[in-house]
Amino acid sequence: MLIIKLLLFSACVLPTVISFTVPKPKIEAIYPKGFRVSAPNDGYSFYGFRSNVNKQLDGLEMGQYSKDIPFPENDQWVYQENKPKLKLGDTIYYWTFVLKNGQRNIQQGSWTVTGFVNNNGISVDEDGNPTRVEFVTDSPSIVFDSKFGTPATLKPEVTVTSSCQESQSAVLGKTKICKGDLLFAEEFDKSDIKELTNWDPEVKFPQEPDYPFNVYMTDSLGLDKGILSISPSLLQSKYNEDIINERLDLANTCTGRMGTRECAQVASGFLILPPVITGKLTTKNKFNFRFGRIEIRAKLTEGNWLIPEITLEPRDSVYGDQRYESGLIRVAFAKGNTLFAKKLYGGPVLSDSEPYRTIHMKEKTGIYNWYKDFHNYSMVWKPDGLELFVDGDMYGTVDPGEGFFSSGLKHSVKHAAQWSRGTAMAPLDEMFYVSLGLRVGGVNDFADDSIKPWRNRNSKALLNFWNAKDSWYPTWSDAAVKVDYVRVYAL
Structure with missing residues (x-):
């Protein structure tokens, strides 16, 4: 910017x-x-x-x-x-x-x-009806004016070639896709979250592999003047001061797996409830695609231990549903701490643990912290790699080489063997959906150091995070992830 x-x-x-x-x-x-x-x-x-x-x-x-x-x-x-x-x-x-x-x-x-x-470049009237219709026979074709039914021009053609060039992109439920087609667009120009027909909110306790310190609810989601905002708040502000030591059942509103900790949790000793409410929206039930160019204009989150979720997630988890076996693609990722916020990352996450967790992530250091303003984050997802951009500037490419399965096995990623069933891009060769959210803490994205109030593998990680509230909560004054638009184009 x-x-x-x-x-x-x-x-x-x-x-x-x-x-x-x-x-x-x-x-x-x-x-x-x-x-x-x-x-x-x-x-x-x-x-x-x-x-x-x-x-x-x-x-x-x-x-x-x-x-x-x-x-x-x-x-x-x-x-x-x-x-x-x-x-x-x-x-x-x-x-x-x-x-x-x-x-x-x-x-x-x-x-x-x-x-x-229309979106295909064909002339239409104010009601969307084509204004010119072309009939082609073995004799010269005749173009008729749709209003009067009279010949407008004569063209000495015997064949018609389609202007549609077949795309490498695929969309679930769609058969014909042309190069450059706008496959998905969301401008967030509604007045209420319930009016967003392309999205469904998550209501659940997120679990493995990162175990973030938040619960997803719709309370955190808002729309204002064409901008989606996802803000964090304390669980206490919705319920009562001691809720983190009690029981919380999301009941029939839960979008997670019923009968699991995704939908209901009971505090016990130092195992408190996640103390923060955030939000998440996905297109999982509305729009899924494979390969394309995604463009998102967004303002990232500001605040200690906050993480924006601007990602593509796998629809069917073909290669497995644990430890990122089926992959995750981060379109834009920057930690909310001022200390870390000049570092922007993008790329695939293919394992929950290092070094392979971040080995394919690309980095760009900003002059200012990335949460200071809106930026255009875009990514080209191709059958042979990824290209990452911010404000039109390419800052990284990801090449699978012989295949992610090959490099994964070299780094002792056990589930990488499953990827050999797919293409070189596996597991990133299946249908993915768009996900927008906000996450807090967790046990993988922040390395242990002297300023972090919890240790990733400590059983009291969540409690220690909560006990340090006075050190992080005051930094959340402008903590919302804000999204202006999302667009996906065919390759």
Whole structure:
């Protein structure tokens, strides 16, 4: 984010150097909501788009809809905004910021809505009906105007080739997927969590392999002005001062396995109840996919011993359901402690214990702590590896080589042998779903040291964490994980 701010600062205070031309972007109004911006790539290293709808921009302001496009797709810089519902006659005022060979080009312009297209780029009317229908026979094809039924053009063609290029991505329940398709989009523009039809909240005590110190409830989930927030609170604030030493049954609201500690727990001696309430949402019952590009704009959590959960999780646990046998992919991971918060991590977790737990994780050190602002976290999940980005900057790639099973066995990961049943990407070659949540402590993500109030393998870890409340609770003043949007595109 600092890099982007510096770019914009230099654009505002220094003379603009224009030694190359940039074509005007193509803008399309999408039915029923949103617009798409595309521009051909000509060796650019950065493409930024700032815009307002029906309101002129005040100089080089960020505008209502702002995007730094991470990288070109099929030699095109493409940005799709899904929030505004445009009408005929609406005007988008914009400016673009482009870098090439260290020089910059700033271009201002406007575009007025005169028609609509659907997500596949086909022209439609205001009701979403195609405006032109093409019939193809052995004779020249004729294109009819849908309103009047009269021939509009004659084209000397005898065959039609589809514009759809088959994608490597797969979506559960969907048969035809084209390259670049928007497979999933969530803008969090509802007023209540219950209105989010793409998501289900978790209500349970999370267990193995990390045994975090929290219980998931819906109390922690909120929506405000298009932003999802997941905030921690003390269990005492919902029940009573001594609840951590009592019994808590999540009853029929529990989404975990009934009859297990995921749904009910009884405190006994130093084995207290998890003292913190947090939240978690997943698309497990709504959207599952294999391979694609995921993009999430989020602000990470701030506070000691807090961990954001912005991940992909396996739907069916084909390779096993313990010790990350079926894998977990962290799209964005940074600990909430100020001491650790400049380190961003992304990549797969394929074992619960070190050194293999973090061996494939990639790291980027920020100039500031990552929780200071919103950032665009994206990842390309391919049949032959992973690519990790933040604010358009690639900071890591993960190559399975001969297969994760091979490197796993070399590091004495017993369950790695199961991965030989799949591809080189196994266990990351099955259906995964999107998960957004907030976690506290646990016994794997924080190494034991002199400042940590618990020891990972100590039976009193949870109690010792709670007894140190005065050292960590005051740091939770701005502890919410906040998510602006989630988008998944086909490869």
